[in-house]
Amino acid sequence: MSTGQSQRPIRCLVAKVGLDGHDRGAHVIARAFRDAGFEVIYSGLHKSPDEIVQAAVQEDVDVLGISILSGAHNTLVPKIVGGLEEYDAFEDTLIILGGIIPEEDRPALEDQGVGAIFGPGASMDEAVTFVRENAPERA
Amino acid sequence: MAGSETNDELVADLLDGNHRALARVITKIENRTPGYRELVSALHEHTGNAEVIGITGSPGSGKSTLVDRMAEHYRSEGFTVGIIGIDPSSPFTGGAVLGDRIRMSSTTGDMDVFFRSMSARGSLGGLSTATADAVKALDAFGKDRVVIETVGAGQNEIDIVKTADTVCVLVPPGSGDDVQMLKAGILEIGDLFVVNKADLEGSDRTVMELREMIDGRADRLSSLDAGHHARDGPSASDDTAGRDTTGTHDGETSGETSAAVVREDGTDEHGTLSESEPGSGSENRVTASPTSSPRSTTTAASCRSRVGSNARSGTGTQRRSGRYCARTRVRWSNGRSPPEADSTRSSTE
Numbered sequence: 001m002s003t004g005q006s007q008r009p010i011r012c013l014v015a016k017v018g019l020d021g022h023d024r025g026a027h028v029i030a031r032a033f034r035d036a037g038f039e040v041i042y043s044g045l046h047k048s049p050d051e052i053v054q055a056a057v058q059e060d061v062d063v064l065g066i067s068i069l070s071g072a073h074n075t076l077v078p079k080i081v082g083g084l085e086e087y088d089a090f091e092d093t094l095i096i097l098g099g100i101i102p103e104e105d106r107p108a109l110e111d112q113g114v115g116a117i118f119g120p121g122a123s124m125d126e127a128v129t130f131v132r133e134n135a136p137e138r139a
Numbered sequence: 140m141a142g143s144e145t146n147d148e149l150v151a152d153l154l155d156g157n158h159r160a161l162a163r164v165i166t167k168i169e170n171r172t173p174g175y176r177e178l179v180s181a182l183h184e185h186t187g188n189a190e191v192i193g194i195t196g197s198p199g200s201g202k203s204t205l206v207d208r209m210a211e212h213y214r215s216e217g218f219t220v221g222i223i224g225i226d227p228s229s230p231f232t233g234g235a236v237l238g239d240r241i242r243m244s245s246t247t248g249d250m251d252v253f254f255r256s257m258s259a260r261g262s263l264g265g266l267s268t269a270t271a272d273a274v275k276a277l278d279a280f281g282k283d284r285v286v287i288e289t290v291g292a293g294q295n296e297i298d299i300v301k302t303a304d305t306v307c308v309l310v311p312p313g314s315g316d317d318v319q320m321l322k323a324g325i326l327e328i329g330d331l332f333v334v335n336k337a338d339l340e341g342s343d344r345t346v347m348e349l350r351e352m353i354d355g356r357a358d359r360l361s362s363l364d365a366g367h368h369a370r371d372g373p374s375a376s377d378d379t380a381g382r383d384t385t386g387t388h389d390g391e392t393s394g395e396t397s398a399a400v401v402r403e404d405g406t407d408e409h410g411t412l413s414e415s416e417p418g419s420g421s422e423n424r425v426t427a428s429p430t431s432s433p434r435s436t437t438t439a440a441s442c443r444s445r446v447g448s449n450a451r452s453g454t455g456t457q458r459r460s461g462r463y464c465a466r467t468r469v470r471w472s473n474g475r476s477p478p479e480a481d482s483t484r485s486s487t488e
Contacts, residue, residue: 008170009233009258034234039258044241051247055240058253060162087159138166 010135012063015043015052017080020070025098029065032124038063038131049076053083056093062135069099073109081112092136096127146174150181153280158250164276165255169269179272185279189221192284193299195265195325196309198291201335203242205309206288210252211245213284219251221277224288225267228258235259239288253277265289265296274302292325300328307331310349312342320352327356 014030016023023045030040041059043052056064064084068076077097084090090113097109097117106117116130144152144163152160164182167175192209194202203224210220224239237256246252255277259267266289277285289299300306308329320326332349334342 009235009260011166030236034229034236035232037229037232037234039228039235039237039256041237041240041256044238044244048248054248054250055254057158058162058255059240060159060166089159 010038010063010131011041011059011061012038012065012131013041013043013052013056013059013061014065014067015047015055016045016067017047017049017052017076018068018070018072019046020068020072021045022069022099023067025069026065026067029067029098029124029127032128033065033131036128036132049079049083052080053087053089056084057087057089061093062138063094063096063131065096065098067098068101071100073097073099073101074105077109077114078112092138094131094134094136096131098122098127146178146181150178153182153276154185156281158253161253161276161280162255165269165273168272168276169257169260169267171269175272179275182275182279186275187278189274189278189282189285190305191274191278191287191303193287193289193303193306194309195289195292195296195299195306195328196333196335197293197311197314200291200309200311202288202291202309203239205307205333205335206239206286207242207245209284209286210243214246214249214252218283219281220246220253221274221280221282221285222252222254222288223257223270223273223277223285224254225257225259225265225270225290227290228260230261233261253280253282259290262298263296264298265292266298266302270298271302294322294324297325297328305330307333309333309335310345311336312339312345314345317348317351320348326352 012033014026014033016026026042030042033040041055041061043055047055052064052066064080066077066080077095081090081095084093084095094115095113097114099119101109101117101119109117115134116127118127144160149160149164149167153164164178166172167178194206194209196202206222206224210222213220222243224237226235226237226239228235235258237258240254240256243252243254255273257267257270257273259265260269262268266287270287274285274287287299287303289296306328308325308331310332312334326349332353334345334349336342
């Protein structure tokens with residue numbers, strides 16, 4: 001990894017929140033991000049919004065990818081956003097969302113600060129490219 | 140905003156107990172951001188209070204689970220905990236999946252447990268280049284205990300011995316025959332050996348082989364007077380003070396002979412733990428825990444004094460005392476103490 005010294009890898013937390021045991025998508029995206037050269041921290045299943053916030057802050061991630069297939073996104077995402085704001089971490093964390101998110105819910109989530117939403121059929125390249133282009137620049 | 144703080148502000152915030160500042164400092168150290176050396180220098184004067192424990196072992200041997208239980212135990216004793224979990228990076232893309240955090244279930248939501256995942260970033264010794272400095276940051280932050288979980292180690296990943304005060308090596312049952320125990324490398328660096336998953340078949344043999352290995356180590360050291368990270372420190376007991384005076388690294392706790400085997404089932408010949416029923420908890424029921432804050436009373440230090448005296452006596456009759464010494468400090472993660480460990484210890488001596 002000779003290039004890694006000068007160019008820092010993008011750090012990304014792949015998070016599963018709430019009572020949602022469907023983690024295949026999270027695993028696939030974690031693998032894809034790894035292959036793209038990112039450092040991926042996987043939260044594990046059934047985490048509370050607080051735990052995700054704690055992990056995002058402690059790990060100092062550039063990107064927070066939340067996978068929700070339970071339909072609870074309108075409850076869980078605002079809690080995570082609020083928690084990140086509390087720790088001053090919201091501004092420089094790119095939040096992306098994956099899973100089953102109905103079309104009509106998307107504008108509201110994006111207004112709250114979700115950078116992009118990747119539903120079924122989204123390609124890996126799409127997600128990786130989006131993260132590369134939008135991950136916050138940091139010192 | 141973030142990223143634009145000066146080093147001085149960051150250090151001030153970190154010392155002030157700001158978690159985000161601590162996270163950011165570790166990031167800077169990890170990325171070798173210009174100015175990170177000054178950052179580490181500024182933190183250095185605030186370090187030296189944390190006890191650093193290294194956990195190493197083969198992949199799947201239960202390192203993360205043990206770390207989780209240790210964190211829980213330390214918190215119950217009122218200590219704050221910093222943890223660094225290191226996982227391998229890809230030699231092809233530099234990417235990594237860092238999964239040590241998944242096991243941290245006992246202390247969720249407790250911000251006094253600061254868990255940081257690190258990629259090895261191409262380093263092959265079981266740690267990443269930045270680990271030692273990241274430990275300093277946690278130390279300066281005021282963590283009482285810093286636990287380092289290495290990359291799943293095979294035989295040669297021994298960098299941990301340079302960074303940790305106490306090295307704990309996890310050995311699952313069935314890790315090969317006794318020739319494996321003769322080999323140099325990871326088995327030489329352990330201050331404490333944990334035979335994890337002791338409910339599996341073959342754990343007795345593994346314990347026996349480890350014990351033989353440790354006995355051999357004590358014999359060798361009694362004549363050679365040298366150790367992998369020996370030094371003479373305030374924690375040395377009367378027994379061993381003055382015997383190991385070779386300071387080879389700056390760790391505060393030595394332990395070239397301070398190994399002990401702990402296990403949880405009740406099948407040993409003295410039946411010390413026979414009252415405990417196997418299968419009463421998770422697979423990882425043994426937690427080796429240095430229990431008190433002064434270094435002079437850590438498990439490793441006190442074990443060393445015992446094993447050291449055994450080595451001196453030159454007979455095998457008392458060699459078991461090292462084991463009991465460790466066993467009395469084994470805390471059961473399901474909340475029970477090993478029954479009558481203390482009385483057993485005195486009665487067998």
